[in-house]
Amino acid sequence: MKRLKFLETKRTPHYSLRKLNVGVASVLLGVTIFGINFTDHSVKAATIESVENSNSSANSNSQQTKGINSIGAVKVPDSQNDANKAIDAALNKKNSEINGATNIDQTTKDKLNQAATDAADKAKEAITKATTNNDVATEQTNTQKATSATGKVQQSSANNNATANNSTEAATTLQSAPKTQGSADTDIKSSTARSAATNLVTISGTDRNAAAKLATMNLLRMNLTQTTGISDKVNEKSINDQPAKENQSLANKTKLTSSDNYSSNIYKGKDGNYYKIVTINGQDYVYHAADIQANGTDLVGNLKGTAEDNKNNINISKEDLGNGKTRWTVVFFPNKGLQNVGYDVSGLISAKFGIALTKDYQIVGNVNMEVISDPTKSFRYYTFEKDSTSATEDTLQNPTDEVDFSFNPKTDVDKNTGLINSKTMPAYNNKYLQGPYYFTTTTDTGKKNLWQTYFKKWGLFSKVSNNAHDGKPYVGNDHELHFNDFKIASKTGVDGAKYGDLIIDDKQGGVKGVFSSDNFNQAMEFKSQGKTGKGYPQYSSYVISFTTQHTDSHEVDLIKSPKGQQFSGISANIYSNQDGYYNMYSSLYGEQRALNAKGDPLEAENIIPNWNDAKAANKAIDDALVNKKGEINTATNIDQATKDNLIKGATDAAGAAKNAISQATTADAIKKAQGDGVSNINKVKVPSLEAAKQAANQVVEEAAGKQKDLINKSNNLSDSEKKDLNNQVEAATQTAKGAIAAATTNDGAAKAGQDGSSNINKVKVPSLEAAKQAANQVVEEAAGKQKDLINKSNNLSDSEKKDLNNQVEAATQTAKGAIAAATT
Incomplete structure (x- = not known):
């Protein structure tokens, strides 16, 4: 029989198996199995390759995650996205204004919406073609200036003599405007666009917040036309799309009509009857229910x-x-x-x-x-x-x-x-x-x-x-x-008139x-x-x-x-x-103007208790709401959806306050309703970017703390394994905090915090059972490779192969036993 020539020691190591952890058991197995050497180094090479591949898999995942996070933290100046977001926000705001208008029909709304959309689309197309930040800002502002002119129409006064607020920007009325393709029956003056380009040179190409603000303001200046022949005198700042439940409830109770924009309220008069007071441009008009x-x-x-x-x-x-x-x-x-x-x-x-x-x-x-x-x-x-x-x-x-x-x-x-x-x-x-x-x-x-x-x-x-x-x-x-x-067949009920x-x-x-x-x-x-x-x-x-x-x-x-x-x-x-x-x-059936016994229009102060106090209180509520809306709309660190929700909250608070004022019966009660209303409006807070970053960092820190606690309390991990996992958590934490610090919007900060929390949670703490399965797999792969090498050797007899395979199998079973007995 040909003798085996071992390149290294012929002694087979023997180990006494005590309580070993899974990692140690699998390493000892490798030494045991691969202590059976042959005339070449292929077994040793296979062992090294197996171990390196196993280590590099976990390491590569970690490095991959770190790499991705690092890449994501690299901030590229994004003037195109900022400009497009400004266009979208302004367009959404304008569409909401148009669709919520009650003095124009749907056809007119469709035309105005199309005009705004066309202007926005042209802006985005130009922004896409722009090659520098300055170009982007210029195209953004040019188009939105033109869009502003698109919406400007002459407002008819009570005597139908139309005047324009700004003769250099006002376009012709909807009826007389030239019907050109894409103009939605409006006249967009080219001089306005040229003026916009001239104005833009004062805005730095890197000051994209300024460009965004200007774009938003210009698009929102797009005015609605009037098609009813009645002047709409309500200040646009007081327009509200949310119903006030209290006002609605009173309307149903009294058979009056609820306010469309908080320009009216329903009050109980000194005579015990209910009246609707409409206040337009500081003038009060008194109405009561009519069933004639x-x-x-x-x-x-x-x-x-x-x-x-x-x-x-x-x-x-x-x-x-x-x-x-x-x-x-x-x-x-x-x-x-x-x-x-x-x-x-x-x-x-x-x-x-x-x-x-x-x-x-x-x-x-x-x-x-x-x-x-x-x-x-x-x-x-x-x-x-x-x-x-x-x-x-x-x-x-x-x-x-x-x-x-x-x-x-x-x-x-x-x-x-x-x-x-x-x-x-x-x-x-x-x-x-x-x-x-x-x-x-x-x-x-x-x-x-x-x-x-x-x-x-x-x-x-x-x-x-x-x-x-x-x-x-x-x-x-x-x-x-x-x-x-x-x-008239009613015996009473028609002010200033009688039966017959x-x-x-x-x-x-x-x-x-x-x-x-x-x-x-x-x-x-x-x-x-x-x-x-x-x-x-x-x-x-x-x-x-x-x-x-x-x-x-x-x-x-x-x-x-x-x-x-x-x-x-x-x-x-x-x-x-x-x-x-x-x-x-x-x-x-509806409402009629209230007249006094002399047949003159009834004055609110003569029928509504504490009317002047109530009027002053309502003005305070209006002023607080206008200021709050201005604060919300000019915020640059929140998106439009957040702005809309905040405005809704402030508007609802104003509506509740006005209805509380209308129900108050004493000057003190009115004053309290006013104070509570202003306070509730001011409680609607615009979240700062710093607060958003603090909240995002807290999310990350809480996730890291939970993950580290889970690692440190695991009794199946060695100290070195715990240290490695904690290092991975810390790396993900620091990457997330870097992304949060670089965020320029509340949403960006929140997303960075959420992404960081997700990446922290990806650092998995292996269970004992999973570790045993992984160790057994390493053992089986090593044994399989060794047996394959033995069986393919052409310098061994069958009996020699059998003897060597038996040694491999014995070592395998010994290792599996040690793995099964491991407690960490």
Whole structure:
């Protein structure tokens, strides 16, 4: 047998296995196994390679983590990102202002939003192409200056004489602006852009905070146009998008309308009644709830029917949704037909009915109609063909007990004729309605249609049958409601007027009454089915519901009657000649200007206790809110979402304070409500960058402390292993603190703290079981390599290989036993 020639000692080491830790046991195993040497050094090399690979794996992960963190701590001047963030923040702010405006329609909002977006997109494109910080700042500011000019429009004063605040920057009005692609019907003056470029040279290319501030301010100067014909005098600093729950609650309690922008409040007067005080530009306007009934007259001018008859045929209710929004519900013919007090129900025979709104209310979304019918009573109905003057008559047997219709005033109405025609409210083939219409005063024909159908007093034999647009008959023919002929049926409740006075003051019709017809700028008008004769009338109720947005500043601008009266709200009217009787009812529901006994406008200080104290307190709240908003909006270390949340908190605090002031009954209580309100507003703190860094460092330190405590309390680690792991934790901690120190925003500091905490937690403390598994794996890999080397040796006999393999196996089992017995 060929003798083995060992290059090193032939003695096999022997060890007495005591309580050893896993690491020591695996090292001893390596010495034991690899003490069996061969005629080459491949086993020794394999051992070294295995150990080095094992060590380098853990080490490489640590080094990789440290490297990544170190790279992340290298701060590159990021003028492009700063500029883009400034553009985004300004655009978001402008979009919020536009979308929250209540004095412009959706089309105008879309155009203004598009104009702002186009300006922002062009800015970003130029910023992307910029090659220096100076270029970036220049493109940022140029475009935002131009965007500022985009939004500037002439504001109409009360006498419609338009003036521009700045003649060098003011653009033409929306109506007259040249319609060029991408301009959203505005005139962006090139001189403004050139001026912006000139101004920018004073801003250092590295002073990106200044550029961001300038960009934000310029974009936010983009003003909203007016399309209502009423000047909006509310200072933009007092605009609030959050409803005040207290004000909303009072509105529902008193049937008044909540404030849309904290320009009004509801107070309990000295007489025990509730009043709404609207304050615009320092002027106070006093309103109280209105629930007024008016009826038509006979040939000699006597009232027909009573106020009770009105309420029996028209029922109006409303729910205040807060922030000037109201959900209205109007029920026509609640008893499924006309019914005066003490009389039987009469089925409907082409009964005309409608709702007119004053211009301080704008419909938001769809108008819904629910037709509730007696399914046991058939009726005659008419269908029509487009562009045809004839109608087809038929009988509806067993009508459906409930049918739902709806229309959107913006999308489902013919802009010329006012005809409502959609899948959800068909105009021609509708078994429950004849010719639904929606008229507005935005066009000349719309004004004429609204006036001649809703207000004009027609003769006994003359009827309004032809549309003002084309002279063709309305669908369903006559649609007149004769409102100019109506007189007050309520015994009391109309300030400065009495029972029997004409309710409408209409210059065009030569009617001298109480409330101006010119204040109603929109009306929806309907006509039932049904025909005279047994089994022919329609027995149905019509439930109409819709949501409106109210604007206080528009309310005070409503046209006054010669006596100073104003009405704000809706008027629901019925006009139906059937069975030889004219049914003419109107219910006006909303608010009216409060007058004193002499007929003069009521002064707030004469009806509201401690009014001057309350007014001063409200001003203090307004001033505190304006200052807080300014502090929040000029902060450079917080993002827009954080600003919005802070502004919401301050605004809610202001709303709560104002409502507390309105409920106070003594000067001392008002003073306390003021002090509490100012204090609560000031409690809304803008977090400083230093505070954000301190908080982030605390997060890192807490994570490091927990991880080190876990390491030091582990009883399966040696002191050297604990030291190594603690060093890794400390390295991750210092890297995180460096990133926090370099942060320039609160979000950046918070993210650096979160990343640091995550990296600290990645330093894993191995469990005893995991350590044993790893040690066993090292043993098995070493044994496998050794056996493979033995079996592939061509200078060994089979018996020699067997003997050597047995030695390897014995060493392996000895090592595994030691590993299993290890306690650390």
